[in-house]
Amino acid sequence: MNDVWQANWSMMTPEWIVLAAAVVLLLIDLAMPKERSRRPLAWGAAAAAVVALAVTAAMIPAEPVSILHDTFRLDGFAKAFKLILLAGGALALLLVAEWEPKEGGRYRGEFVYMMLFALLGAMMVASSGDLLTLFVSIELLTVSSYILAGLRKTATASNEAALKYVINGGIATAIMLFGMSYVFGLTGTTNLGDMARRLQETNETYMLALAFLLLLIGVSFKLATVPFHMWAPDVYEGAPVPATAFFSVVSKTAGFVLLLRLFVTMFAAAPAEGRDPSSLLLSMQPVIAVLAGLTMIIGNVVALRQRSLKRLLAYSSIAHAGYLLAGFAAMSWTMIDSLWIYLLAYVFMNIGAFAIVAHIVNETGSDDLAGLAGLYRHRPLLAAALGLFLLSLAGIPGTAGFIAKLYLFIGLVVTEPGHYVLAAVMAITTVISYVYYFNLLVQLFFRPASLAPLRRLPAGLSTAVVLCALGTLAVGWAPGLAYDVLAQFGHFGDFLP
Structure with missing residues (x-):
């Protein structure tokens, strides 16, 4: 408990800004009359993303730090990719401000704060130093994306896009969790740094290779790489255009951040069968x-x-x-x-x-x-x-x-x-x-x-x-x-x- 109170929470200021904006805009949307335009909410969300971007830029000179037993890291890698995520999120929110669905703009309020929650998940992926926070963060992004894809509730194409996204996303999550469970079983920890150190000493190279392939399949679903790409065209076509833009930029960036955090951290020094090449990552x-x-x-x-x-x-x-x-x-x-x-x-x-x-x-x-x-x-x-x-x-x-x-x-x-x-x-x-x-x-x-x-x-x-x-x-x-x-x-x- 002392670690919670003594943690340097200011290093999470960009995340707090995005979270606060999402909650405040959600409450405002609930209180606003139905006939009022939600366009100002989108502009407010874009402004919040810009402020978070500016705060992240101001943190660039800061030394790398971590809190909560290294579950959240603010290093150069996290700051670099958060700049891209926040820039993409702010630009996508500008598209939401002018989005006019055929059935009217009544869902624009939900669009705004769900996109902020998805952006928050992507930012947390960049700073995660633990397998649990990494998984929860990517799922916050993913579940919010399901909702964004199906936000046009009366449109058949949007419903179909959301359904395909949920089914394929669920499969990807299950496969990725399966791979994570093997790595956890081999190391007995969920901290990425501790995992990397313990994997260097493991003799279970076949089991480790299986975990690698399961994780690669799960991440490939989220990146929409072949042969795990078939959901993407249908989801992109059926989802509202601002959501499609968000998926193509922010979700893709978060997917590659996940790929780097998982594979470079854990498998770069892990042994391969025969130890030639000496790294499992290089052997793959x-x-x-x-x-x-x-x-x-x-x-x-x-x-x-x-x-x-x-x-x-x-x-x-x-x-x-x-x-x-x-x-x-x-x-x-x-x-x-x-x-x-x-x-x-x-x-x-x-x-x-x-x-x-x-x-x-x-x-x-x-x-x-x-x-x-x-x-x-x-x-x-x-x-x-x-x-x-x-x-x-x-x-x-x-x-x-x-x-x-x-x-x-x-x-x-x-x-x-x-x-x-x-x-x-x-x-x-x-x-x-x-x-x-x-x-x-x-x-x-x-x-x-x-x-x-x-x-x-x-x-x-x-x-x-x-x-x-x-x-x-x-x-x-x-x-x-x-x-x-x-x-x-x-x-x-x-x-x-």
């Missing part, structure tokens, strides 16, 4: 590389056949998960740095694309590719912004996406031995992605308008698009700025407990 590189390659190939190839904008972006998201997993499979000395840069770029280019898609869906009631036809003729700035985000997603030079893919590619070839096959797959699938991204550009700039002109972007979407465009250009033209920020966290020497 081929398995992870195959998953990454399949994810890149299937995500990009299936995207070629999509007519729905949300399904196309869903398969694009699967492909990008493959690129990120390839960076993890390389396990180079720049791995965490390159993943951080990629996820930062992905926040800007993906949220920006979804903001414009949200406007098109709100205006036309459909997410078919035809909604983009001739957009340049009556909304040239909007078409130019979407074109920028698509070029960045494709990885064209001068954009954030190019810099992000370049660093991942370098990580694949600078290791010894180099992962040249995986690098070739990454290059080829990137070229394949040009087909469907450029098809969207053709629709935007070279097709006659088939629908009535769209109205101007509302304030929330305009703010999100402008911020995302500036971020995409800043990372693309001046990547040194991003690395200057990353340098403030050190080289993640405090990453391992």
Whole structure:
């Protein structure tokens, strides 16, 4: 009990801000008359995320600390990825402010605070130093995401998305827990640091490999990597657009944070059978590389056949998960740095694309590719912004996406031995992605308008698009700025407990 009272709770200030905002907005929503607009709640939630972002940035110079027997850590790794999570959460909340479901905006209040609870879970994942807090945090994110996916209660597509998400999420949770139980049984502790130290001395290498594979399957479900990706397109298509944007950015970032916390911490020094290579994580590189390659190939190839904008972006998201997993499979000395840069770029280019898609869906009631036809003729700035985000997603030079893919590619070839096959797959699938991204550009700039002109972007979407465009250009033209920020966290020497 003394540890609770004497703990330095100020290190959790960003989490307290998000939690307090969620609870206060929940109570305000309950007290507000039904006919009142909930748009101010979304703006308030976005402001709370920005404040938490500023507080996290102010904590960058602080030394790594932990509380409650190392169950919560504030190290350079946690602070770096919380910046991305909070930026993505704030931008997604701007999309909520302008979300207008066909059945009316009566669920916007629930949307706001459930997204904050999900964001809180993602932040806790980044700081978890214990298996129990890690699991509870990822499930807070996951359960909140189930609700977000099914928030349009009278829409069949939304109900279907929530049901598929719950079923697949439940399977992933069960498999991941099964793997965790094996690791706990081998070590007798739930603290990640203690687990890492005790696993170095274990002789149960086959049991440890089984635990590794079970955990990898569970995390792969949450990342939507092949062959555990089939839920993602249906969920992305049926969920409200702001929720889809949130899943594609915040949930994906949290998934890779979970991957790094679990696997690098616990298995980097764990023995493999025969002790050659000496690390279980290194011995599993081929398995992870195959998953990454399949994810890149299937995500990009299936995207070629999509007519729905949300399904196309869903398969694009699967492909990008493959690129990120390839960076993890390389396990180079720049791995965490390159993943951080990629996820930062992905926040800007993906949220920006979804903001414009949200406007098109709100205006036309459909997410078919035809909604983009001739957009340049009556909304040239909007078409130019979407074109920028698509070029960045494709990885064209001068954009954030190019810099992000370049660093991942370098990580694949600078290791010894180099992962040249995986690098070739990454290059080829990137070229394949040009087909469907450029098809969207053709629709935007070279097709006659088939629908009535769209109205101007509302304030929330305009703010999100402008911020995302500036971020995409800043990372693309001046990547040194991003690395200057990353340098403030050190080289993640405090990453391992």
